[in-house]
Amino acid sequence: GDSVTQMEGPVTLSEEAFLTINCTYTATGYPSLFWYVQYPGEGLQLLLKATKADDKGSNKGFEATYRKETTSFHLEKGSVQVSDSAVYFCAPVPGNQFYFGTGTSLTVIP
Amino acid sequence: DAGVIQSPRHEVTEMGQEVTLRCKPISGHDYLFWYRQTMMRGLELLIYFNNNVPIDDSGMPEDRFSAKMPNASFSTLKIQPSEPRDSAVYFCASSFSAVNEKLFFGSGTQLSVL
Numbered sequence: 001g002d003s004v005t006q007m008e009g010p011v012t013l014s015e016e017a018f019l020t021i022n023c024t025y026t027a028t029g030y031p032s033l034f035w036y037v038q039y040p041g042e043g044l045q046l047l048l049k050a051t052k053a054d055d056k057g058s059n060k061g062f063e064a065t066y067r068k069e070t071t072s073f074h075l076e077k078g079s080v081q082v083s084d085s086a087v088y089f090c091a092p093v094p095g096n097q098f099y100f101g102t103g104t105s106l107t108v109i110p
Numbered sequence: 111d112a113g114v115i116q117s118p119r120h121e122v123t124e125m126g127q128e129v130t131l132r133c134k135p136i137s138g139h140d141y142l143f144w145y146r147q148t149m150m151r152g153l154e155l156l157i158y159f160n161n162n163v164p165i166d167d168s169g170m171p172e173d174r175f176s177a178k179m180p181n182a183s184f185s186t187l188k189i190q191p192s193e194p195r196d197s198a199v200y201f202c203a204s205s206f207s208a209v210n211e212k213l214f215f216g217s218g219t220q221l222s223v224l
Binding site for chain 2: 041042044099
């Protein structure tokens with residue numbers, strides 16, 4: 001069935017470091033791809049999305065490019081801040097169901 | 111819009127008691143999802159509704175769990191009887207469409223079963 005494989009955490013970075021969180025998917029067809037973020041004590045919220053191959057989603061300095069050839073949608077940010085500390089979820093949308101990975105916990109230290 | 115509203119925010123109960131979690135989706139959204147989040151299992155989809163009708167409940171762990179959506183603006187998730195292993199954060203989410211549309215999540219209910 002459709003699934004995602006997301007880089008395991010936790011990830012700890014110093015402020016202003018470069019961030020990459022890997023995400024690969026298996027799905028029938030060509031799903032839309034999403035990254036959600038969950039800040040402490042809150043529900044998930046959409047961070048960015050891409051709906052077709054080679055699309056780049058971006059928001060709050062984060063970027064991810066839909067790579068059909070490698071079935072990947074890696075999340076990147078050039079310079080993380082303490083406020084980016086959260087759990088990040090990669091999620092494809094195969095049809096009518098929303099499946100989430102286990103998430104990757106990121107802690108940014110000053 | 112107030113967003114997806116869940117209540118209660120926290121619930122502490124004793125093993126064997128009945129627990130009811132409530133959710134009000136965003137007006138106009140016709141999909142509603144219930145998730146459970148634990149450290150060990152991450153975010154699990156329990157059940158989702160379309161136009162108040164349950165579409166897939168394969169994620170519901172066992173018969174002790176039930177969910178209803180009597181109208182477009184209200185849904186409940188009930189656990190009877192509750193067990194300590196049910197302790198988790200339960201999230202409700204809604205969306206306008208389940209295809210290529212984002213989910214809007216509530217703030218969750220932190221359930222502790224003693």
